[in-house]
Amino acid sequence: MGYPRLLIYPEVIKKNGRILYDLCAEAGIEAVAVIKGFNALPPFLQALWEGGFRCFSSSRIAHLEEAKKLFPTCKTMLRIPMLSELAKMLQHVDISLHSEAQVLEALNQEALRQQRRHQVILMRDLGDLREGIFCREKLYLLASQVESMEGLDLLGIGTNLTCYGSIIPTEKNLGELVEDALEIEKRIGRKLEVVSGGNTSSLPLLIRGGMPKGISQLRIGEALTVPCDLIDYWKSPLPGLSNAALILEAEIVEIGEKPTFPIGEKARNAFGYETTYVDRGLRNRAILALGLADIGDENKLIPEDAGVDILGASSDHLIVDIQNSEQSYKLGDIMRFQLRYKSMLFSCASTCIENVICE
Numbered sequence: 001m002g003y004p005r006l007l008i009y010p011e012v013i014k015k016n017g018r019i020l021y022d023l024c025a026e027a028g029i030e031a032v033a034v035i036k037g038f039n040a041l042p043p044f045l046q047a048l049w050e051g052g053f054r055c056f057s058s059s060r061i062a063h064l065e066e067a068k069k070l071f072p073t074c075k076t077m078l079r080i081p082m083l084s085e086l087a088k089m090l091q092h093v094d095i096s097l098h099s100e101a102q103v104l105e106a107l108n109q110e111a112l113r114q115q116r117r118h119q120v121i122l123m124r125d126l127g128d129l130r131e132g133i134f135c136r137e138k139l140y141l142l143a144s145q146v147e148s149m150e151g152l153d154l155l156g157i158g159t160n161l162t163c164y165g166s167i168i169p170t171e172k173n174l175g176e177l178v179e180d181a182l183e184i185e186k187r188i189g190r191k192l193e194v195v196s197g198g199n200t201s202s203l204p205l206l207i208r209g210g211m212p213k214g215i216s217q218l219r220i221g222e223a224l225t226v227p228c229d230l231i232d233y234w235k236s237p238l239p240g241l242s243n244a245a246l247i248l249e250a251e252i253v254e255i256g257e258k259p260t261f262p263i264g265e266k267a268r269n270a271f272g273y274e275t276t277y278v279d280r281g282l283r284n285r286a287i288l289a290l291g292l293a294d295i296g297d298e299n300k301l302i303p304e305d306a307g308v309d310i311l312g313a314s315s316d317h318l319i320v321d322i323q324n325s326e327q328s329y330k331l332g333d334i335m336r337f338q339l340r341y342k343s344m345l346f347s348c349a350s351t352c353i354e355n356v357i358c359e
């Protein structure tokens with residue numbers, strides 16, 4: 001058994017999934033499981049299926065292929081696709097998000113050629129400035145165009161928030177999305193099946209009871225496996241939701257006292273950044289065989305031992321301060337960490353980390 005290794009607790013993921021799925025269902029909202037953050041690892045998919053999810057969503061077709069392989073009856077949803085992947089997408093994906101007329105025209109042609117039906121959700125940008133149609137009138141026009149395309153079904157509209165622009169979902173901005181849906185329904189003369197009101201960051205609004213009536217879907221990734229931000233940043237804890245579905249274990253390869261302030265002529269660190277250091281004198285510290293290649297960002301690890309402080313990392317070494325720890329670590333000992341989204345993203349995609357499924 002090698003290190004670093006990632007302990008995966010499917011029962012915890014299943015329970016988180018069930019809590020979130022039911023929370024949405026009680027509000028008349030369909031919860032879609034977004035699987036890109038954990039590289040669509042099969043034990044996660046299995047746990048979420050058992051937790052109630054029937055639609056899986058990702059930025060990558062390969063993830064959705066995996067989902068279809070495991071659960072042939074599941075629905076799959078892709079983000080705004082590349083022009084170059086439309087033919088492949090039609091084979092594995094039921095629903096895709098859109099913001100470009102040119103892509104929709106090409107997709108319609110390809111769907112007709114392959115004689116496959118495909119469902120489309122048009123994205124509106126409500127101010128977060130990642131994907132989506134910014135101008136309302138343009139959205140309405142495109143909706144009417146898609147409605148008349150023979151190869152495509154207009155399933156609904158959606159939005160994405162708190163990604164680029166850090167804009168939070170509110171009654172006001174999601175209320176605008178519901179208004180958009182009503183206007184489109186008026187123009188095309190039928191109901192839209194889906195009004196997709198964002199991601200994990202929409203949960204606090206739902207929990208507070210402020211979700212506008214008319215939002216019928218949420219696309220949830222982060223909260224399924226690493227809900228710590230929901231608790232720490234959003235102050236929206238949900239009883240039963242746990243951040244302990246994933247534990248990363250790493251081994252100590254150097255240990256002992258060293259100064260805290262680097263000695264010599266100072267330039268830039270391993271990644272070209274100018275970094276500041278605080279002189280705290282001699283401190284007891286350890287180096288773990290784990291690095292940014294595995295975790296992306298050392299500040300996105302949560303040490304299980306509250307006496308451990310993360311000092312820094314290079315691609316393959318993590319330096320931690322253990323001066324205040326109550327444990328007496330020695331060379332070869334294993335240290336354990338809970339994860340946040342970014343460290344999950346990297347560790348689940350790493351080929352150098354062994355995954356261990358735990359009861």
Ligand SMILES: *Cc1c(COP(=O)(O)O)cnc(C)c1O
Nearest residue numbers: 034160199200219220221222223
């Ligand atoms: C990643 C993503 C999500 C899920 O976001 P979480 O914050 O992980 O819940 C939802 N929708 C889109 C379009 C995404 O790209």
